[in-house]
Amino acid sequence: MGELLRMVEDEDDIDPQQLWSLATNMKSERGGDWHMARVENLTWRLRNMWSKNGQEAKNIGAAQRLLQFLEKSSVPLKKAPEEMRAPEGLQSVGGRQGLKGSQLLEVSEFGTGDFRTPSMDVCFRKDGSRLLPLVYKHHRVIDGILPSTSGLPFLGRHNSQGAQSLVVDMVDTYTEVQVQLVYTVFPSISAVSRRMVVKNSSKVGLGGVDLMKCMSATFDFSTDDWHLLSLHGGWANERHINTRRIQEGMIHLGSNRGVSSHQMNPFCVLSSGPPAEDHGQCFGFCLLYSGNWLMEVEQSQTGCVRVNVGLSNTHFSWALGNQESFETPECVCVFSDAGLGKMTRTFQHLIGERLIAPRWHDLVCPVLINTWEALYFEVYHDKILEFAKPAIEAGVELLVLDDGWFGKRDDDTTSLGDWVEDPRKLPRGLKGLAQDVNAMGLKLGIWVEPEMVNQDSQLYRSHPEWVLHHPGRLRSEGRNQLVLDLTRREVQDYIIDCVSQILSSANIEYIKWDMNRALTDAFSAALPPQQQGEVYHRYVLGLYRIFEVLTSSFPHVLFESCASGGGRFDAALLAWCPQAWCSDNSDAFSRTRIQMGTSMWAPVRCMGAHIAACPSHQTHRTHMLKTRFIVALWGTFGLELDLNKLSREELKEMKELVALRGKLCQVVLHGEYFRLPGFGYPGASHSNSAGIGDSHVYAWMFVTPEKDRAVVSAIVFHRDTVGKFPSRLKLQGLRPDYLYSLIEHVPTTVEEGVFNGIFQPGGPQFKHRRRLMLTGAVLMEVGIPVHFNFDGDAMLLELEVGGPSQEPKESNGVHVLAS
Numbered sequence: 035m036g037e038l039l040r041m042v043e044d045e046d047d048i049d050p051q052q053l054w055s056l057a058t059n060m061k062s063e064r065g066g067d068w069h070m071a072r073v074e075n076l077t078w079r080l081r082n083m084w085s086k087n088g089q090e091a092k093n094i095g096a097a098q099r100l101l102q103f104l105e106k107s108s109v110p111l112k113k114a115p116e117e118m119r120a121p122e123g124l125q126s127v128g129g130r131q132g133l134k135g136s137q138l139l140e141v142s143e144f145g146t147g148d149f150r151t152p153s154m155d156v157c158f159r160k161d162g163s164r165l166l167p168l169v170y171k172h173h174r175v176i177d178g179i180l181p182s183t184s185g186l187p188f189l190g191r192h193n194s195q196g197a198q199s200l201v202v203d204m205v206d207t208y209t210e211v212q213v214q215l216v217y218t219v220f221p222s223i224s225a226v227s228r229r230m231v232v233k234n235s236s237k238v239g240l241g242g243v244d245l246m247k248c249m250s251a252t253f254d255f256s257t258d259d260w261h262l263l264s265l266h267g268g269w270a271n272e273r274h275i276n277t278r279r280i281q282e283g284m285i286h287l288g289s290n291r292g293v294s295s296h297q298m299n300p301f302c303v304l305s306s307g308p309p310a311e312d313h314g315q316c317f318g319f320c321l322l323y324s325g326n327w328l329m330e331v332e333q334s335q336t337g338c339v340r341v342n343v344g345l346s347n348t349h350f351s352w353a354l355g356n357q358e359s360f361e362t363p364e365c366v367c368v369f370s371d372a373g374l375g376k377m378t379r380t381f382q383h384l385i386g387e388r389l390i391a392p393r394w395h396d397l398v399c400p401v402l403i404n405t406w407e408a409l410y411f412e413v414y415h416d417k418i419l420e421f422a423k424p425a426i427e428a429g430v431e432l433l434v435l436d437d438g439w440f441g442k443r444d445d446d447t448t449s450l451g452d453w454v455e456d457p458r459k460l461p462r463g464l465k466g467l468a469q470d471v472n473a474m475g476l477k478l479g480i481w482v483e484p485e486m487v488n489q490d491s492q493l494y495r496s497h498p499e500w501v502l503h504h505p506g507r508l509r510s511e512g513r514n515q516l517v518l519d520l521t522r523r524e525v526q527d528y529i530i531d532c533v534s535q536i537l538s539s540a541n542i543e544y545i546k547w548d549m550n551r552a553l554t555d556a557f558s559a560a561l562p563p564q565q566q567g568e569v570y571h572r573y574v575l576g577l578y579r580i581f582e583v584l585t586s587s588f589p590h591v592l593f594e595s596c597a598s599g600g601g602r603f604d605a606a607l608l609a610w611c612p613q614a615w616c617s618d619n620s621d622a623f624s625r626t627r628i629q630m631g632t633s634m635w636a637p638v639r640c641m642g643a644h645i646a647a648c649p650s651h652q653t654h655r656t657h658m659l660k661t662r663f664i665v666a667l668w669g670t671f672g673l674e675l676d677l678n679k680l681s682r683e684e685l686k687e688m689k690e691l692v693a694l695r696g697k698l699c700q701v702v703l704h705g706e707y708f709r710l711p712g713f714g715y716p717g718a719s720h721s722n723s724a725g726i727g728d729s730h731v732y733a734w735m736f737v738t739p740e741k742d743r744a745v746v747s748a749i750v751f752h753r754d755t756v757g758k759f760p761s762r763l764k765l766q767g768l769r770p771d772y773l774y775s776l777i778e779h780v781p782t783t784v785e786e787g788v789f790n791g792i793f794q795p796g797g798p799q800f801k802h803r804r805r806l807m808l809t810g811a812v813l814m815e816v817g818i819p820v821h822f823n824f825d826g827d828a829m830l831l832e833l834e835v836g837g838p839s840q841e842p843k844e845s846n847g848v849h850v851l852a853s
């Protein structure tokens with residue numbers, strides 16, 4: 035109101051357009067108040083009059099009348115104490131609560147008529163008041179991205195080409211606390227990212243403001259048959275797809291574990307009708323954040339749905355002194371008018387091109403072998419070299435030395451924090467190991483877990499105060515370890531120094547950055563009482579600073595993040611670590627579900643996936659190598675087993691598979707990705723094969739941007755009754771008019787004469803030795819027959835336009851294309 039009055043008072047400077055839009059906003063802010071309806075009407079008439087008659091003909095008299103009217107219509111509140119009184123002309127206004135509570139808002143506060151879950155909650159320290167009704171002030175559109183100094187990752191950080199941002203300034207007219215809504219869009223991409231910046235510019239002597247809740251984005255939707263898709267699980271069981279119909283009430287998704295978590299992933303989808311892979315409207319929300327987060331999905335009594343995305347407000351508060359600002363993490367919202375598949379591809383493009391550092395854009399993830407499940411803590415120099423020998427033969431490029439190489443780490447009770455080589459295991463240190471491994475033709479990578487400390491460590495003995503805990507209370511331990519207080523600059527610097535020293539001491543080209551427990555006892559002795567609510571968020575900001583410094587100092591080192599498997603698999607960390615370990619569970623069935631869910635938003639080349647030994651160390655299940663290969667191919671691709679334990683034939687097969695991965699990886703890692711729905715045995719519900727619900731059959735594929743090559747995979751968990759065939763597998767993303775040649779790689783070998791449900795005698799070997807030539811239209815609309823031979827069977831097809839000139843040759847049960 036104050037602004038409107040001021041504008042009218044300043045007769046020479048009346049912008050009729052602005053005056054009208056201000057009045058319009060105030061009208062809606064006051065919930066359709068009749069005074070404001072008349073004011074708006076008057077400003078509209080003034081605007082029209084002035085635009086017709088030109089500037090000189092400004093009707094000052096009309097403006098005067100407006101001013102008088104406004105003075106009369108102001109509704110002063112009960113008088114506040116002198117020191118809290120709003121400046122002249124800034125009296126707060128009441129509104130009709132019912133209307134405000136049913137509007138579709140971009141930002142919402144609680145206590146002035148909107149009873150839904152708010153975007154913000156503040157507390158003014160001086161008087162304890164918590165009201166913050168915001169009104170529109172102005173907006174601007176800028177080319178590029180509004181600069182950020184928060185240290186949080188955001189889309190366009192490295193590549194803002196073509197980006198445009200809308201900055202909407204909102205203000206609480208009483209206190210003049212300012213809130214900026216920052217939206218960014220990128221050309222030809224159906225997505226918008228949103229963050230919020232709050233500035234305490236309180237001019238009415240209310241002093242400090244505590245932010246109690248400050249969400250990144252609020253999206254209000256009109257009534258529809260809304261469904262929610264979200265990703266849930268636990269350790270070794272991450273990111274399973276869960277869908278439900280939204281009804282009245284509130285759904286909370288989130289994590290208060292200090293990490294984005296195994297249990298829920300900071301991502302959800304609001305879908306109009308049940309979510310489907312290839313049709314229907316949906317909105318995907320992804321929060322770029324690695325700590326405590328919250329997504330609230332609320333259907334109010336009107337049927338409208340609010341989606342609130344941002345930091346968790348559990349044990350959160352942020353003290354804002356006068357003129358201080360707070361910036362939220364960024365929420366990315368993607369719209370698709372063609373189901374989940376299109377939404378996924380939009381996320382994958384955005385993250386791949388606008389978040390991951392450009393130097394990794396064209397990365398073909400190196401084939402790595404990791405020592406963990408092969409050697410566990412027994413990582414002795416000579417043993418590692420023995421371990422490396424068959425890996426070289428198999429075509430591996432990078433050896434990753436996992437846990438156990440430092441301090442006296444023979445088990446998980448000791449040495450975290452002491453990042454110095456154990457001379458018993460590495461007598462020539464990492465440097466000597468790197469020299470030997472490099473001489474064999476492999477790169478060297480190492481595992482670290484720098485955010486943690488064991489009580490049994492030099493670091494803890496020197497700095498017990500560096501651990502998150504309350505000095506008067508017992509602490510909770512997890513995996514025998516404590517969490518370092520990353521809110522402290524000196525702790526961040528210690529970690530930066532340790533890791534920098536390691537990286538400078540030897541030729542290390544990859545880091546696996548692990549984090550094996552959740553945060554508890556989140557109290558920092560370094561922060562004053564009124565800032566203890568900041569610990570969780572400051573921890574994450576500290577972590578981001580560490581990554582920023584390390585990855586800028588060692589830009590050639592490839593970082594892969596990990597947190598007891600996939601406990602911190604979030605988009606934010608991809609800004610520094612372009613790969614993330616999906617899960618400690620590498621069993622092919624478990625991984626299929628995990629990777630289906632993860633692929634909802636994550637680019638395939640970020641999903642850490644390995645072939646592990648059988649029986650699986652997590653499930654004790656056994657899968658044939660081919661099946662494990664097909665699932666690991668659907669990610670970064672690596673090995674997590676001791677190749678010395680394979681027979682000569684198995685090692686030969688592994689070598690052929692690694693070579694086959696080399697042939698297909700460009701399509702898989704940099705192609706368009708499709709989950710394939712509607713494939714399965716009779717009675718299988720539609721879409722199951724694309725990951726929704728419990729399915730027996732799953733299928734997915736990759737197509738180059740030029741649509742001239744594709745790779746198709748399918749896996750069966752449980753084959754239906756003998757003699758039943760699954761429905762035809764319909765492909766996606768091809769050009770209907772192209773003629774593709776199809777070849778099956780590594781067809782499952784079955785004994786001649788065994789009845790296996792395949793309608794042609796001789797089984798799949800006979801059938802697939804031929805090369806099929808089919809158009810894209812047939813492949814997509816009619817589909818191809820697929821036959822599985824037993825539980826755990828899988829299929830891998832390669833498609834090429836026109837087809838290569840040579841026939842496949844058979845080698846020991848493995849079919850490979852002659853190069």
Ligand code: DGJ
Pocket residue numbers: 406436437481548550596597598599600615617618
């Ligand atoms: C948990 C990780 O997920 C594993 O891959 C392995 O690195 C262990 N930590 C080592 O302690």
